Amino acid sequence: MSKPYRIAVGGFHIECSEFTPYRSGEAAxxxxxxxxxxxxxxxxxxxxxxxxxxxxxxxxxxxxIEGVEWVPLTYAGALPGGPVTNEFFSAWLDEFCTLLEQAHNEEPLDAVLLTIHGAASVVDLEDGEGVIASRVRQIVGKDVPIAASMDLHGCISDLLFESCDLLTCYRTAPHIDVPWTHERAARALIKVLDNPGRTLYRARVNVPVLLPGEKTSTEVEPGASMYAKLGVYQLQDDVFDTSIWMGFPWADMERCHGAVVSYGYDEQAVRDAAMAAAQDFWDNAGVFEFVGPTDTAEGSVAQALSAEVSPFFVSDTGDNPGAGGTDDSTVFLREILDAYRAQGSTKRVVFASLNDPAAVEACEQAGVGAPVRLAVGAMNGGVSGEPVMMDGVVDRLFDEYRSGGKSAVIAEGNFKVIVTTARTQFGCSEQYEAAGTPFDAEDIVVVKMGYLEPDLSAAAKGWVMALTPGAVDQDLPRLGHHKIMRPLYPFDELPFDPHLTVDLLERA
Ligand SMILES: [Zn+2]
Incomplete structure (x- = not known):
């Protein structure tokens, strides 16, 4: 039996909204x-x-996968958040590069597989993944193939495209094909190693489209057909693989836009495949819609307070921690609480949730049943708004097992607000039961989320996505991007000439 290929594997996975003062450090x-x-x-x-x-x-x-000696480097993954602190990123990158150098010196590596998101903004650095890939290239040299397996919400910077021989990404959002994507990248690397001396071409076409996450579902059209056309597995000689990156909208960088990359042994076929997928993406630019009903913050409050069904769900989309929201924005809380108080409503409402460790501590000190008068939320300031005064009682103290830690429920009449010690997302029914606010006990459930997770969607008798401002505002043009390419839809109105052109690189 021939000697196994020696392939190093490792990576870095986070998506970072730049429109927030929150920073993702070691603890994240x-x-x-x-x-x-x-x-x-x-x-x-x-x-x-x-x-x-x-x-x-x-x-x-x-x-x-047989015939490979996998060499583990290091992999850091986090929930979406704010930009990564330079301190954590530098320390992680140093360790990663040291391990890579040691492995390569011990016995030369045949290839490197990077599993990366593609939207890691790092303080003072921006293009985290481009830096990682270029460091890998410096260490292993030009002859060792490097593959990047990515999230379709990632971005392909010039540096990343130049540094990696093969780039692929998920074909589903929500992302249910993650291991298959990484496997496809791994098998493509092996195919390259099995064919020494053949020139591998890679083509990229940038697509001037940048969509908010809640419009990029591949479960509905046009995303479903666009991605289905790519096929699950290819690895044919002429074109191994073609992938479409939607890009990451909540960062203000040159790399933030759609892109297509194809690679394979037939230069013309690779060019054609990339261009065909890019043209398809562009032709559908204006067709993408939100995956559910939407309304303004004010309109969503009116819908919720007048709903005749229970429970009625409202997604506070601008502060969705699952996309990088700070989880402490009070903008929607203030809107609904003001209207609730003004109407003298007695509807049972739960607001899930606000990250506010100081409020949790104050509730703990007061004890269950004790009256509290507390300003909650907005500890990050900026897009998180201003703290909101709650005048009620401590309804419950509990442990939010997912990631929120010690938590409390503050009740002002029938209006309950859950406060947590750490960022979390109330995405399954057990969390609401732990808070003493099961779905069948509430008329209105406000959750910091985009499209509803399965438990919530099963329970919802009505639902609206409130297009609230925040770190992950779905209304992109009002965020104030400055460094993105122009023209770029929807920052510029259709129609305009997308100037689709192929960037071609080869690995001899
Ligand atoms: Zn994603």
Whole structure:
């Protein structure tokens, strides 16, 4: 048997809204190293027990990749948040590069596989992934192929495109094909190693479109057809793979726009594949719609307070922590609480939730049942608004098991606000039960989220996505981008000439 290929694997995964003073530091990240890193990839272990049967049915079995010695570097992953602190990123990158150098010096690596998001903004650095990939290139040299397996909401900067030989991304949003994407990148690397001496071409076409997350679902049209055309697996000789990046809208950088990358051995076919997918994306630019009903903040409050069904859900989309919201914005809380008080409403409302450790502590000190008068939320200031005064009682103290930690419920009459010690998202029914606010006990559930997670969507008798301002405002043009490419839809009105052109690079 021939000697196994020696392939290093590691990466960095976070998406960062730049429209927030919140920073993602060490505490926000979970770092995997060694065996733990390898065990997180079913195509390395062959163990698919963590993947549900429906997905295996849909995307096919994942087989263990044979004939490779996988060399674990380090992988840091976090919930979406604000820009990464320079301190944490530098420390992580130093460790990553040291491990890579050691591995390469010990015995030359044949390839490197990076699993990265593509929207890591780093304080004073911006293009986190481009920096990672270019450092890898410096260390391993031009002959060792590098693959990047990414989130479709990531971005392809020039530096990233130049530094990686193969770039691919998820084909589903919500992202249910993550391990299959990484596996596809790994198998493409092996194909390159199996064919030494063949020239590999890669083509990129930038697409001047930048959509908010709640418009990029691949479960509905036009996203469903656009991504279905790419096929789940290709790896044919002429074109191995074509992928479409929607880009990341909540950062103000040159790299933030749509892109398509194809790669393979046939230069013309690679060019044509990239251009065809880019043209398709462009032709659909104005067709993408929000995945659910939307309204202004004011309109959503009116809908909720007058709804004749219970529970009625409102997504506070501008502060969705699942996309990078600060989780402490009071902009929508103030809107609905003012109207609630003015109308003398007695509807049962739960606001889930506000990250405010000081408020949790004040509630703990007061004790359950004690009256409290507290200014809550907006500790980040800026897009988070101003603290809101609650005049009520401590309804409950509990532990929010997902990531919120010690938490409290403040009740002003029938209006309840959940405050948590750390950022979290109330995405499943158990969390509401722990807070003493199960769905069937509420008339209105306000949640910091975009489209509803399955438990919420199953319980909702009515729903609106409130297009609230915030760190992840779905109304992109009002955020005030300055560095993005122009023209760019929807910052510029259609129609305009997209100037679709192919950037071609080759690996000899
Ligand atoms: Zn994504």
């Amino acid at each position: 990240f979970r770092v995997r190293r060694g065996q733990e890193l390898l065990d997180s990839h079913p195509w390395i272990t062959g163990d698919t027990s963590a993947i549900d049967a429906a997905r295996l049915e849909r995307f096919g079995a994942i087989e263990r």
